[in-house]
Amino acid sequence: MPKILVADDSITVRKVAERLLTEAGLDVALAASADEAIALLANERPDLIVSDVIMPDKSGYEVCSFVRAQESLSNTPVLLISGIVNEEVTRQAESCRADGVLKKPFQGSSLKDMVLQLLAKREQRAVPKPAAASTGSPAAPAPEGAKAFRVTEEQLQVFRQAVSRMTELEELLAAEREKSAQLAQRCTKTEEQFQASRQAVSRMTELEELLTAERKRSAELAQRCTDLEHLAARVKEAEAALDCERESSAQLVDWLAEWERRRSTHRTNT
Numbered sequence: 001m002p003k004i005l006v007a008d009d010s011i012t013v014r015k016v017a018e019r020l021l022t023e024a025g026l027d028v029a030l031a032a033s034a035d036e037a038i039a040l041l042a043n044e045r046p047d048l049i050v051s052d053v054i055m056p057d058k059s060g061y062e063v064c065s066f067v068r069a070q071e072s073l074s075n076t077p078v079l080l081i082s083g084i085v086n087e088e089v090t091r092q093a094e095s096c097r098a099d100g101v102l103k104k105p106f107q108g109s110s111l112k113d114m115v116l117q118l119l120a121k122r123e124q125r126a127v128p129k130p131a132a133a134s135t136g137s138p139a140a141p142a143p144e145g146a147k148a149f150r151v152t153e154e155q156l157q158v159f160r161q162a163v164s165r166m167t168e169l170e171e172l173l174a175a176e177r178e179k180s181a182q183l184a185q186r187c188t189k190t191e192e193q194f195q196a197s198r199q200a201v202s203r204m205t206e207l208e209e210l211l212t213a214e215r216k217r218s219a220e221l222a223q224r225c226t227d228l229e230h231l232a233a234r235v236k237e238a239e240a241a242l243d244c245e246r247e248s249s250a251q252l253v254d255w256l257a258e259w260e261r262r263r264s265t266h267r268t269n270t
């Protein structure tokens with residue numbers, strides 16, 4: 001049974017890949033990082049490696065370059081997977097001599113189809129060509145362990161069932177993603193409303209404090225106005241009394257002047 005090593009830091013991607021490849025009749029080993037995959041390659045010789053392009057420690061390009069640099073692994077097919085497949089990703093994949101790049105999330109049976117195709121090509125390369133008939137020499141025996149890989153009817157049936165199940169799961173996943181997006185949107189709107197409410201409460205408290213201060217200030221001003229009005233009334237009373245005193249003083253001065261005049265006249269006559 002061919003063995004596939006899947007390296008991806010996403011547990012979801014690892015589990016989906018494991019399910020698809022296991023249902024296709026393949027043995028699967030999982031690695032959560034590039035370093036873990038390289039450590040596994042020190043003791044195991046998988047028939048094919050599936051590696052994510054972007055991982056926290058090393059990239060899938062580095063994993064592929066490591067495989068190509070090992071004599072015992074150099075012919076092992078490497079399939080890179082990436083959430084974005086563009087000219088730059090394709091160029092770097094060709095630079096490290098990867099056998100292909102597949103976009104994730106996987107659509108339908110794309111992962112299994114490509115893995116099976118690469119395994120078939122690998123087995124075809126491993127089968128030695130028969131010697132020419134004209135030489136009369138017997139065909140060289142196949143190297144030990146070089147067994148041609150064939151997809152059986154049972155594997156095809158399992159593959160078809162897996163494709164059907166994968167389609168169903170993709171539909172469920174799409175529905176869950178849509179539901180999650182709606183929930184996330186609702187949560188965001190609720191959070192915005194909550195923040196707006198908090199700001200409104202804070203503003204209301206601030207306005208209440210300002211209103212209390214203004215009311216206190218208005219009361220103080222009203223008291224001052226009352227005091228000033230009382231003082232103004234007293235000033236008017238004092239001014240009126242002063243006018244009366246002035247008028248009385250003026251009359252008294254006139255009376256004294258008249259009295260002096262009469263007195264002087266009387267003295268003159270006597």
